[in-house]
Amino acid sequence: MNFKAEVFDKFQYLSAVNKFNDHTLHGVIRFEDKLNTRAMEQAMRLLLKVVPILSSVYREENGSFYWESVDYLQVKGNFILVDNEGDFNSFITEKINEMTGPQIKACIFTANEDSLAIVMNHMICDAAGFKQILYLLSNFYSELLENFDYFPEFVINGDRGFKKIIAEFSFMDRLKALLFQRKDSNQNSCYKFPMSKEKNVTPFFLTHEISQNQFAEIRKYCKINKVTVNDIVLAAYYRVLYRMLIANTEPLNIPIMVDMRRNLKNNDFMALSNLSSTVITDLNFVQGENFYDTVIKINQMMSIKKAKNIGLNGFVKLDLLSNIFSDKIGYKITKRGFKNPLICMTNIGVLDSNLLNFKGASINNAFMFGSVKYRPYFQLALSSFADKITFTCNLYGNQEDRNKIADFFSLLNKELTLCYK
Numbered sequence: 230m231n232f233k234a235e236v237f238d239k240f241q242y243l244s245a246v247n248k249f250n251d252h253t254l255h256g257v258i259r260f261e262d263k264l265n266t267r268a269m270e271q272a273m274r275l276l277l278k279v280v281p282i283l284s285s286v287y288r289e290e291n292g293s294f295y296w297e298s299v300d301y302l303q304v305k306g307n308f309i310l311v312d313n314e315g316d317f318n319s320f321i322t323e324k325i326n327e328m329t330g331p332q333i334k335a336c337i338f339t340a341n342e343d344s345l346a347i348v349m350n351h352m353i354c355d356a357a358g359f360k361q362i363l364y365l366l367s368n369f370y371s372e373l374l375e376n377f378d379y380f381p382e383f384v385i386n387g388d389r390g391f392k393k394i395i396a397e398f399s400f401m402d403r404l405k406a407l408l409f410q411r412k413d414s415n416q417n418s419c420y421k422f423p424m425s426k427e428k429n430v431t432p433f434f435l436t437h438e439i440s441q442n443q444f445a446e447i448r449k450y451c452k453i454n455k456v457t458v459n460d461i462v463l464a465a466y467y468r469v470l471y472r473m474l475i476a477n478t479e480p481l482n483i484p485i486m487v488d489m490r491r492n493l494k495n496n497d498f499m500a501l502s503n504l505s506s507t508v509i510t511d512l513n514f515v516q517g518e519n520f521y522d523t524v525i526k527i528n529q530m531m532s533i534k535k536a537k538n539i540g541l542n543g544f545v546k547l548d549l550l551s552n553i554f555s556d557k558i559g560y561k562i563t564k565r566g567f568k569n570p571l572i573c574m575t576n577i578g579v580l581d582s583n584l585l586n587f588k589g590a591s592i593n594n595a596f597m598f599g600s601v602k603y604r605p606y607f608q609l610a611l612s613s614f615a616d617k618i619t620f621t622c623n624l625y626g627n628q629e630d631r632n633k634i635a636d637f638f639s640l641l642n643k644e645l646t647l648c649y650k
Contacts, residue, residue: 232282234294235389236547237503239560240567241352241600242287242294242327249569250600251324251432252351254359255623257344257597262590264343265374270308272369273335276362277301280385282353282501283362287327292557299330307334317344322432322601322623325350333362342593351600354501356577356612357488359597361498364584371588387499394504395548397492402538403545410542418482420474421571422607422637425629432601432625437638438594439618439645446649454521456528459485459576463531464523465644466574466609467512469637482511484570487540488578506540507570520647569606575599577612585614598623604630609641 241252277284278301285296311317317338325332325348332350337343347366349359372379395403439447447461463483470481486505490496512526531539550559580595596619598610603625610621620641622634 230281230298231288232285232296232298233389234287234296235502236391236551236559236563237355238287238296238352239294239563241350241503243563243567244351244569244600245324247567247569248603249606250351250602252327252600253323253325254349254351254354254356254600255321255434255598256347256349256359256363256595257321258346258363258585258587258595259593260343260345260587260590261593262342263339264337264345264587264590265370266310266337266339268370268373268377269335269337269345271373271377272366273308273333274301274304275369275373275379275381276333276366277304277307277331279365279381279383280362280501282386282389283333283349284331286330287352292560294556294560304331307331309334309336310339311336312339314338317346318433321346321348322434323348324432324601327352335366343590351503353503355488355503355505356486356575356597356599357490357504358501360577360580362501363580363595363597365498367585367587371586374588385498385500389500389502391489391502391504391544392548394489394492394544397494398538398541402541403548406538406541407545407549410537418480418571420470420481421605422470423473423633424604424607424624425627425633427627427629430604430625430627430630432623433631434598434601434621434623435631435634435638436596437620437642439620439642441616443645443649444613444616444618447645450648454524456524457531460524460528460531461645461648462576462611463510463574464520464527465641467514467527468520468523468644469640470572471514471516472640473637480511481514481572482509484509484573486573486575489540489544492538506543507573508534508540508543510534520644571605572607574609575611577610580612580614582615594619596621601625 244250245252284299284301284304288295288297320336327350332353334348336346484507487508489504489506577597595614597612598621601623602608624630
């Protein structure tokens with residue numbers, strides 16, 4: 230059985246073709262205990278059985294794209310063990326090959342306290358779908374520790390398309406989104422994050438962790454000032470970028486991702502899909518304004534967008550495109566018109582510690598980040614687990630780029646401390 234290639238599958242494919250990013254999702258889990266590697270390998274195998282698109286391969290035929298089914302029992306090489314940090318980090322930034330598959334791989338770094346990394350093709354799903362896969366993996370692992378003959382009978386193979394989101398909105402909602410949110414989904418700023426010019430680059434990721442105590446102070450600030458954590462982070466991000474880029478002649482805007490599943494009445498996990506929309510934020514930053522003033526500006530801007538069906542504009546445009554043109558022509562139009570943001574942010578949200586629970590192995594921290602960017606593109610990602618925030622930046626770069634991102638994290642942390650100093 231083959232699977233239809235959805236619009237967002239092709240978007241992610243174009244991201245790699247156009248050297249925007251490696252269209253791979255990355256997850257890392259640091260444990261305080263040892264893992265049962267035999268159970269983990271079998272849990273990965275069960276994932277391929279239950280979610281058949283994960284064992285498929287991407288195909289193009291006469292200008293049309295689809296996923297070709299592969300028997301999960303024939304899949305090799307999607308689970309490995311390493312015994313050193315260098316090999317583990319290399320795996321974390323590994324790119325999934327959609328044409329050869331499989332679309333998900335796992336690696337355990339065996340040590341006194343094990344670590345697990347999962348990489349998955351972003352063409353298959355977005356961060357919300359990736360979370361569901363991590364939860365499912367932990368469930369399978371825990372079941373196998375109880376009974377190694379455990380074999381789930383269900384299959385996750387539902388509708389992967391985006392039109393179920395469109396169906397939740399009235400015609401007038403769609404029309405308003407199309408007419409009045411025209412700049413919400415596809416525009417760009419001229420500013421670039423400072424990066425090296427060297428040709429010899431390798432993929433890497435850097436992290437910055439916000440402790441439980443720091444996070445508690447940030448949430449306290451949010452409660453007092455009636456703002457969100459996302460408002461706080463976006464404000465800090467803008468302030469750092471304005472300082473680093475000396476942006477004072479052209480407006481700086483930062484695209485963010487919005488999970489459109491928020492609009493579904495039934496949000497059960499029935500399929501892996503990309504259902505996130507890009508929304509452009511902008512800020513009229515005044516040199517010398519204090520942190521609170523910036524946060525309030527961000528909060529007011531986001532409140533207006535949320536009141537007007539945030540994220541809908543991009544989906545309406547895609548719906549019109551698919552209704553008017555064939556898949557082949559629509560793909561060509563998309564390829565010509567899609568603008569990749571030079572600077573962006575994604576808030577992946579909470580990794581639920583109740584759902585991400587591997588029996589017998591306590592988790593110290595877990596985080597996710599999106600595709601590794603090619604220069605000159607730059608993205609700040611954040612996720613939280615057990616009341617800790619982990620920021621990540623990932624890039625094909627060199628030591629100079631690492632140093633600049635480390636400096637960026639230092640500035641970002643300085644801004645965030647203004648919440649509780």
